Amino acid sequence: MLLQLNIQNFAIVRSLDIDWQSGMTTITGETGAGKSIAIDALGLCLGDRATTNVVRPNCKKADLAATFEIKKNKMARAWLKQHELVSEHDSECILRRVISAEGRSKSYINGSQVPLVQLKEIGQLLINIHGQHDHQLIVKANQQCRLLDNYANHLPLLSAVKHYAQQWNKLNKELEMLQQSKQQREAEQQLIQYQVTELDEFSLQPDEFLTLEKDYKRHSNAQDLLDSTLSTLQSLSENDNFNILDSLRECSENINSIARVDNQLTDVATILSDTLIQLDEANNDLTHYYQQLELDPQNYAIIEERYSTAVQLAKKHQLSPENLVNFHSELKQQLASISGDETRINTIIEELEQTKLHYIESAEILSASRQKSGKSLSKLISKSMQELNMPHGQFCIAVDNNKKQENGKDSINTNGIDTISFQVSINPGQALEAMHKVASGGELSRISLAMQVILADKVITPTLIFDEVDVGISGPTAAMVGKKLKQLSKNTQVICVTHLPQVACKGHQQLFVSKLTDGELTETKVSELNESNRVKEIARLLAGDKISQHSLANAQELLAS
The missing domain is CATH 3.40.50.300 (P-loop containing nucleotide triphosphate hydrolases)
Structure with missing residues (x-):
């Protein structure tokens, strides 16, 4: 408090x-x-x-x-x-x-x-504050529904209805988006499918282009490789008149011989010996390379064709040949995603149906409770109206369970499937009508007060x-x-x-x-x-500024009662 x-x-x-x-x-x-x-x-x-x-x-x-x-x-x-x-x-x-x-x-x-x-x-x-203009709100449909739900403690039921309504609206928006872009996706799918098929047929493997590029360069420069290798081998070892290995071997033997006499030449002898070993290994490796350099023209034709195709495909898609495999993979993913959109459409349609069933089930439970609570609250307000100087007053909360909108589309509303209307009859024989049509400002004020007193007992x-x-x-x-x-x-x-x-x-x-x-x-x-001043204030409210003994007596009587 x-x-x-x-x-x-x-x-x-x-x-x-x-x-x-x-x-x-x-x-x-x-x-x-x-x-x-x-x-x-x-x-x-x-x-x-x-x-x-x-x-x-x-x-x-x-x-x-x-x-x-x-x-x-x-x-x-x-x-x-x-x-x-x-x-x-x-x-x-x-x-x-x-x-x-x-x-x-x-x-x-x-x-x-x-x-x-x-x-x-x-x-x-x-605190809950009720203002003097609250009676102007109770003629509004959303306020009438809120008052009924507050009276009936409908928060758990409303939460369930709201959950399914929001889920349905979310799915429906996603479906509309997918359906609107369907034609565009179909055109995109045809293009990507053609590209994927073309790349599937070529079937370039990871890192294959680097190998192709190396083999292509080797085959395309085969004659230069043969000539240069043979010329080098001739200089190193195969020229009978003069070659590097024979000359170096002779030099190494000479220095080794005199190094026994003067040890100052030991390091030179070691260097010449090591160099002779390394040069001999190089000669052997080069000889082996030359012997293996027999290039197959048919194999070269295959390599050249595959290498050229990879370069052309890369140029077609405006990327480097090294990225062709990754591009191929991305296209497959895009194609799968587009196909997935079609599958998603079917899934959403099924989910929408299930969500709508859950929504209707929850909304009907809420509607049934609203109708039951509406009857109870109508009786309480009718009684209170009669006590508030409307002896023939009748109050009715009409709950219209309306599953379909006027255009025939499913009505999925976070507030449920009901239209709530507060109806009153003030005079004998008068039919129940919408409250704002038949109640005067003073009558609306009294009806509002009756509601507030009844509903106040429900608030926490x-x-x-x-x-x-x-x-x-x-x-x-x-x-x-x-x-x-x-x-x-x-x-x-x-x-x-x-x-x-x-x-x-x-x-x-x-x-x-x-x-x-x-x-x-x-x-x-x-x-x-205090007590005496309170009597004077009540008397003032009764009689205005001129307080008489009569008004003071009336004030004391009111306070005593």
Whole structure:
């Protein structure tokens, strides 16, 4: 429940501290005094949008803080623990909002700065605010559906319906995309298939082109290789008149011979000996190479043709021959992907059918529950309307189970397959019609209030605020409104901004809002009324500014009742 609200430099409030009690608190005051100012400040603590004009004139910032008792609020305690925002006194939660004159704001939970969205999240677990314009919303179809679902606690059923609807819409978009590009894919498939077939027939293997290139160069330069090799062998060993190996061998033998006499030639002898060994090995390797260099013209023709084809294919696809194998592999993958798209289309169609079946099954369960809950809520609202000075009032929630849209296409909506319509009859013999067609503004206000009181009993928040929801109500109707709100306060903290004495007198606590001015600055004050001042305020609400003994007696009677 709400324990305290501290307001600094907000609108026409300089400084204000309000302590709240359990049960029912009523807030009254003169017209224009700012009876809703505390509710507005509280709304900012709960994450409402802030503007620059909320800061009191000539002040740098507005500072607002609301303290809540959460000892019995398991969901709020769990949320704070999840976000690591538990205070030292874990039975309390303090929401704070600081707004600068430039419009910038900072948000705090238990002293820790947080994003504004977190104020909204925790706020929904602490307070539920009903505004004076709520009756304008209940004529809208989406709001009517939401009210019924809130009453029936349909969140789990709605979640299932929403899941299948979103899944169906996602699959349907994917199917449309694939079908729209089908013609383009078919043309692309024909081209890629031709390219793959051509490369399949050539069947170039990994690293084969490097081998082809080496063999091609060797075969195409065969004569040069033969001539150069033979000439070198002649110089090294095969020329009978003079060759390098014979001359080097003779030199090596001579130096080895005289090195025995003078050891200073030992290193030279070793070098000549090693060189002779290496040159002899080179001669042997070259002889072996020459003997193997017999090139087959037929094999060369095959190599030349394959090498040329690889170069032509690479040029055709604008890449280097070394990348031809990878390109071939990529084309195969593209072809498989295109073929996979066709398979995916068939799979999606099957998945769509299954998802639609699951959706309809979930939506029909939700629809059945809506129809059952609609009958129950209709009876409660009809009874409440009759108690609120509409003695012949009848209320009906029409749930139209509509699986098909007007154009015949499947209706897959995240909200289910139902059209919800609130229908009323105010006068005897009058047929039920859409609420906005037959109910006046005052009647809509009373119907809205009846709904809010009934639905408030279903909400999980420990504090309910009614901000002038009794506009357009008076007399016996007002007394019944006060009675209903007080009944509600047995289990929930109720705060009600009102101008009706019949409602104000029902509060366990009554706050009075006044406006003071010195001609230059205006300031709003909120004070808790004691018993005698409460009698005077109720009398003022009954009779206006001229309070008589009769109005005072009426006020005492209302308070006593």
